[in-house]
Amino acid sequence: MYSVVLTKGVPDFREGVVSFDEDGHLERGETPTVMNPNDKHAARAALQTKVRHGGDVTLMSMGPPGYGDVLREGMEDVYGDDCVLLSDREMAAADTWATAITVATGIQKLDEQPDLVFAGFKTADGETGHTGPQAAWCMDWPILTHVISLDVDEDEGVVRAKRLVQGDVEEIETVEAELPAFVVTDPEFEPTYRRAEHRLLHKDLREETQARAEDHESVMTVWDHEDLNLDPDYIGLDGSPTIVGGVDPIPKAPSEREATDVDPTDSQGMEQVVEELTPYAGGD
Amino acid sequence: MTDDREHYEAVVVGCGPGGAAAAAVLADNGVETLVLERGTEAGSKNVSGGLIYAEESAPYTIDDLYPGFREQASERPITEYHIHNVAGNKVKSYDITDLHDHDTEWSDAVLRRKMDSWLERRVHERTRETGGGVVTGVHVDGLIQEDGEVKGVTCEELDPIEADLVVAADGVNSELAREANLMDWEEPEEWFQGVKAVVDLPEGAVEDRFGIGADEGAAHLFSGDLFEGVRGGGFVYTNEDTLSVGTVFHLDSLVAEEAEPHELLDALLTHPMLAEYFDGEYDELEYSAKLVPDSKKVAHTSPHRGRLVLVGDAAGQMQAQGPIIKGMNHAVTAGALAAEAFVESRARKSRKAEPTAGELYERKLHEEGVMGKLRPKRYEVAAALGERDAVTNLTDRVLESPVGRFGIKAADSLGIIESAYSSPFMSMLMPDTKTPYVTLPTVIGEALGDRVTGENTIEPPALDDRIGDLTYDVGDPHIELLDESYAASGAAVSACPVSAQDFGGGCYRSETVKTNGHEERVVSLDTQPCVECGTCAVVADTDWNHPAGNKGVEYKQG
Numbered sequence: 001m002y003s004v005v006l007t008k009g010v011p012d013f014r015e016g017v018v019s020f021d022e023d024g025h026l027e028r029g030e031t032p033t034v035m036n037p038n039d040k041h042a043a044r045a046a047l048q049t050k051v052r053h054g055g056d057v058t059l060m061s062m063g064p065p066g067y068g069d070v071l072r073e074g075m076e077d078v079y080g081d082d083c084v085l086l087s088d089r090e091m092a093a094a095d096t097w098a099t100a101i102t103v104a105t106g107i108q109k110l111d112e113q114p115d116l117v118f119a120g121f122k123t124a125d126g127e128t129g130h131t132g133p134q135a136a137w138c139m140d141w142p143i144l145t146h147v148i149s150l151d152v153d154e155d156e157g158v159v160r161a162k163r164l165v166q167g168d169v170e171e172i173e174t175v176e177a178e179l180p181a182f183v184v185t186d187p188e189f190e191p192t193y194r195r196a197e198h199r200l201l202h203k204d205l206r207e208e209t210q211a212r213a214e215d216h217e218s219v220m221t222v223w224d225h226e227d228l229n230l231d232p233d234y235i236g237l238d239g240s241p242t243i244v245g246g247v248d249p250i251p252k253a254p255s256e257r258e259a260t261d262v263d264p265t266d267s268q269g270m271e272q273v274v275e276e277l278t279p280y281a282g283g284d
Numbered sequence: 285m286t287d288d289r290e291h292y293e294a295v296v297v298g299c300g301p302g303g304a305a306a307a308a309v310l311a312d313n314g315v316e317t318l319v320l321e322r323g324t325e326a327g328s329k330n331v332s333g334g335l336i337y338a339e340e341s342a343p344y345t346i347d348d349l350y351p352g353f354r355e356q357a358s359e360r361p362i363t364e365y366h367i368h369n370v371a372g373n374k375v376k377s378y379d380i381t382d383l384h385d386h387d388t389e390w391s392d393a394v395l396r397r398k399m400d401s402w403l404e405r406r407v408h409e410r411t412r413e414t415g416g417g418v419v420t421g422v423h424v425d426g427l428i429q430e431d432g433e434v435k436g437v438t439c440e441e442l443d444p445i446e447a448d449l450v451v452a453a454d455g456v457n458s459e460l461a462r463e464a465n466l467m468d469w470e471e472p473e474e475w476f477q478g479v480k481a482v483v484d485l486p487e488g489a490v491e492d493r494f495g496i497g498a499d500e501g502a503a504h505l506f507s508g509d510l511f512e513g514v515r516g517g518g519f520v521y522t523n524e525d526t527l528s529v530g531t532v533f534h535l536d537s538l539v540a541e542e543a544e545p546h547e548l549l550d551a552l553l554t555h556p557m558l559a560e561y562f563d564g565e566y567d568e569l570e571y572s573a574k575l576v577p578d579s580k581k582v583a584h585t586s587p588h589r590g591r592l593v594l595v596g597d598a599a600g601q602m603q604a605q606g607p608i609i610k611g612m613n614h615a616v617t618a619g620a621l622a623a624e625a626f627v628e629s630r631a632r633k634s635r636k637a638e639p640t641a642g643e644l645y646e647r648k649l650h651e652e653g654v655m656g657k658l659r660p661k662r663y664e665v666a667a668a669l670g671e672r673d674a675v676t677n678l679t680d681r682v683l684e685s686p687v688g689r690f691g692i693k694a695a696d697s698l699g700i701i702e703s704a705y706s707s708p709f710m711s712m713l714m715p716d717t718k719t720p721y722v723t724l725p726t727v728i729g730e731a732l733g734d735r736v737t738g739e740n741t742i743e744p745p746a747l748d749d750r751i752g753d754l755t756y757d758v759g760d761p762h763i764e765l766l767d768e769s770y771a772a773s774g775a776a777v778s779a780c781p782v783s784a785q786d787f788g789g790g791c792y793r794s795e796t797v798k799t800n801g802h803e804e805r806v807v808s809l810d811t812q813p814c815v816e817c818g819t820c821a822v823v824a825d826t827d828w829n830h831p832a833g834n835k836g837v838e839y840k841q842g
Contacts, residue, residue: 193442194441194442194443195290195442195443196290196292196318196320196419196422196442196445197290199419199422199442200318200412200416200417200419203408203417203419204412
């Protein structure tokens with residue numbers, strides 16, 4: 001059971017780490033890049049598949065050379081046998097569509113075709129949730145989204161999943177797809193290991209991965225657009241149909257207020273309080 | 285379904301010293317061994333006094349099984365041992381290092397989180413090579429029993445696992461021992477309860493204040509009138525840079541006196557004798573509690589059933605005879621002997637009529653002298669006479685009379701008291717009455733003691749602060765109160781170490797309910813602050829289970 005996990009580097013939005021300028025714009029240079037937090041659920045789902053069914057896990061990302069660190073983080077924090085970085089100036093400034101084309105091509109270029117591709121639910125910066133479904137569409141694969149638990153039936157060649165459907169009512173839907181399939185994990189995804197042998201293997205892999213993550217470059221492959229045989233007109237900024245018209249910060253409530261202490265025994269003061277409150281009381 | 289079940293040759297439940305010893309011997313003999321531990325890490329659920337002994341007469345010691353143990357997992361070696369008889373501010377102390385040294389190869393103070401987590405890593409390394417290993421965060425909650433035979437274990441977090449040997453090293457509250465009907469939780473007389481504070485000291489203070497060197501350690505025991513007449517005593521053990529200060533009482537006595545365990549601990553902590561240890565500063569790192577089986581009464585003489593063997597506290601293997609307090613060493617020996625028995629029985633499997641692993645284990649416990657230490661014959665004889673109320677009353681009256689006091693003075697001048705305290709023979713004779721715990725030490729303290737002049741100004745934390753400082757990952761309630769009447773379960777309000785009368789933040793609370801014109805006193809339970817000691821299982825009417833794996837209290841010191 002071979003799995004690929006798609007991941008993206010995003011600004012570390014944790015309080016105390018992220019840096020904004022006076023106008024509320026993100027200071028990219030001051031804010032470190034980390035693995036998109038939601039992608040860790042995807043990596044955990046891939047690890048569960050490896051533990052239960054064997055096979056390798058490849059982490060894949062598209063981004064500048066520095067994203068090698070994001071892949072290392074993914075390998076160290078969850079698990080990865082190896083990693084692929086799709087990196088090229090021609091790929092830069094891509095929207096979700098151009099990104100989907102690039103990563104779908106990256107997956108198809110792998111020596112072995114995966115049985116499962118995992119992606120996290122939304123990136124912390126773009127928050128579109130489009131790239132996964134679009135990549136699945138590019139590959140013409142079935143896609144299961146909002147997955148909270150996962151079971152692979154190797155004999156039947158299918159993946160069964162429970163998905164969390166949130167709307168007016170919260171529902172858990174059980175779905176099935178033929179392999180190969182694309183799985184988008186929900187932040188509520190929980191891996192389950194009901195056999196001791198799986199927990200022991202999980203422990204082995206976690207120990208192993210720490211060492212490998214240190215030396216991730218030895219198991220990292222970097223592909224540019226030529227390696228992928230992609231026309232620069234269809235990727236990166238040139239291949240992106242999305243135009244962002246502007247970004248407006250949502251105004252925050254002012255953090256300062258004026259307050260006056262009034263002693264309840266001060267009748268003049270209390271009169272004034274009543275006077276000031278009257279307009280809000282719906283009275284005359 | 286059974287075809288799909290996991291199977292290991294041996295499943296060891298609990299990764300404390302008993303489980304670790306069993307795992308070491310099993311793994312070294314190539315037995316595929318799975319160790320299941322309930323805590324996030326071994327030690328996170330464990331509390332001990334704690335001194336661990338290596339006895340000269342024992343066939344196994346922890347450092348033989350786990351080289352490097354003393355250098356890496358323990359605190360200080362205990363190089364001096366004292367007992368203090370307290371009467372008010374008067375204290376008479378005796379050096380009983382000789383007693384401590386008797387049959388002792390070495391003895392170290394330990395903190396269980398550090399010790400057990402160290403062991404866990406070694407256990408995992410060794411058992412992994414056999415195809416097993418240590419899995420943490422798993423609550424083993426029962427036995428697979430088919431046709432009346434034990435086939436394996438059931439767990440909250442894992443599917444049932446079959447095994448040829450199940451080692452229940454799951455501690456004093458062993459759910460497996462109870463399910464197999466080998467142990468029960470009925471009589472408070474069969475248990476002690478201990479509470480402990482781990483206290484931080486500035487660097488170098490242990491050496492200065494106890495007058496010991498860098499590689500030395502001290503143990504101090506306390507008995508007398510400082511515990512409201514409750515039968516038991518206190519201790520102070522030196523760790524690297526902390527102290528373990530605790531009190532241990534007979535559970536029946538705690539219940540009878542309606543004493544609050546945390547207050548008895550405070551009585552020790554604030555006694556003027558301890559002033560010099562704290563120097564006015566008190567920084568409590570952790571409050572903890574534990575139930576302790578009294579091996580004289582409950583050490584199981586045949587701790588096995590089918591494929592199941594009990595070791596350590598789960599089998600009641602905790603020796604507390606006067607100043608001799610040994611548990612972990614017996615757990616180590618028992619665990620190793622159980623493993624040895626399994627290996628031997630497996631080798632001769634082909635021949636029928638051979639004893640089972642359990643029967644061999646039982647035989648070894650007797651032959652290696654473990655049972656003799658846990659249930660000394662001498663105690664049984666002495667107890668038959670000495671634990672009668674009439675005898676206790678008479679002895680106590682004589683001791684408290686001028687004649688008794690004269691006798692004590694005379695005995696002391698002849699060195700009889702010190703040598704009696706130092707006698708392992710005498711310790712094993714000691715009856716479980718007020719006399720040795722309260723009356724005699726008080727009389728000794730009064731008649732012979734020197735007045736302690738130091739002023740102890742420290743203020744130990746209140747119970748709600750102690751609970752607040754503990755780390756919990758609260759899961760579903762794990763204890764069910766079966767009878768909420770005060771008559772059935774009221775004793776828990778005081779005896780529970782994290783509850784107290786007129787305290788709303790504990791596990792057990794006393795409430796008065798008015799119904800149809802009459803008032804009823806009832807007990808309510810909230811398991812959130814539970815430290816999983818098991819006291820309420822004995823003194824109240826409950827359905828008591830451990831929390832799920834990784835849930836409940838997490839000790840950092842232990």
